[in-house]
Amino acid sequence: MKRFLSLFLGMTLSAGCPAMAEEALWLAGIAQGPVSGKLVTWLEVQPRFTAPADTLILRPALGVQLNPATQLLLGYALIDTYPEDGPRRREHRIWQQALLRLAGTPGEAVLMSRTRLEQRFVEGVSGDGWRLRQFLRGQYWLDEDWSGIAVSEVFVPLNDTRWGQRSGLEQMRNFIGVGRKLGPRFNLEAGYLNQRLIRSGPDSTVHVLNINLFYRLG
Numbered sequence: 780m781k782r783f784l785s786l787f788l789g790m791t792l793s794a795g796c797p798a799m800a801e802e803a804l805w806l807a808g809i810a811q812g813p814v815s816g817k818l819v820t821w822l823e824v825q826p827r828f829t830a831p832a833d834t835l836i837l838r839p840a841l842g843v844q845l846n847p848a849t850q851l852l853l854g855y856a857l858i859d860t861y862p863e864d865g866p867r868r869r870e871h872r873i874w875q876q877a878l879l880r881l882a883g884t885p886g887e888a889v890l891m892s893r894t895r896l897e898q899r900f901v902e903g904v905s906g907d908g909w910r911l912r913q914f915l916r917g918q919y920w921l922d923e924d925w926s927g928i929a930v931s932e933v934f935v936p937l938n939d940t941r942w943g944q945r946s947g948l949e950q951m952r953n954f955i956g957v958g959r960k961l962g963p964r965f966n967l968e969a970g971y972l973n974q975r976l977i978r979s980g981p982d983s984t985v986h987v988l989n990i991n992l993f994y995r996l997g
Contacts, residue, residue, distance in 0.1 A: 803829040803987045805972065812996030817844045820996065821852055829985065832862040840876070848880035856897075869902040886923075891916040893932075901942040908944035909937040918958065928968060930954040951975045954989060966993040 807825040814820050823838040840854025856872040876895040883889035893914035900907050914932040921927065934949045956970015972987035 807991040810994040850878040852876040904942040906940040908940040924960040926958040
């Protein structure tokens with residue numbers, strides 16, 4: 780998998796890559812939608828493959844659809860990281876999220892906002908880290924089946940921890956890609972994601988091939 784990833788992204792991105800750059804493949808399977816009445820759920824499985832470490836994220840949540848444009852979620856996330864050199868790192872998160880449709884009509888063009896607050900805990904080390912994530916997503920439908928998608932997200936830790944979180948701007952992610960309707964309940968989104976990691980020394984960049992499969996419940 781890593782050899783394929785390195786070859787694929789190396790051919791497409793190497794010409795403009797800075798010295799502090801990595802390549803990655805992120806996959807996700809997501810089931811979301813109504814459970815009963817206004818009660819909704821979000822179930823996510825996300826494997827990520829990079830050169831220094833592979834990661835598996837499990838992220839379930841429950842919430843309420845207040846109206847067609849507003850959704851609130853409360854969730855948990857388990858993040859298992861498997862470095863090439865070193866022991867496994869396991870992180871637990873509790874998170875709260877507000878998803879708002881700021882403008883537009885689904886099926887034509889929409890602008891969405893997602894605000895997520897996380898409480899992070901790393902096994903074996905005391906202390907919890909609070910982090911704010913702000914996400915904007917624009918989607919424009921080219922026809923009934925195809926759409927263009929652009930996403931931008933910033934990560935801002937709110938405190939310092941013993942296990943390495945530092946307050947202030949931590950990272951930025953920008954995605955551009957396409958969406959394809961596969962059936963009444965399935966949608967596929969794929970594209971390029973640029974992850975910029977803000978460091979005390981030189982910043983680093985991860986070039987990501989990002990593929991997500993969505994299943995609509997209800």
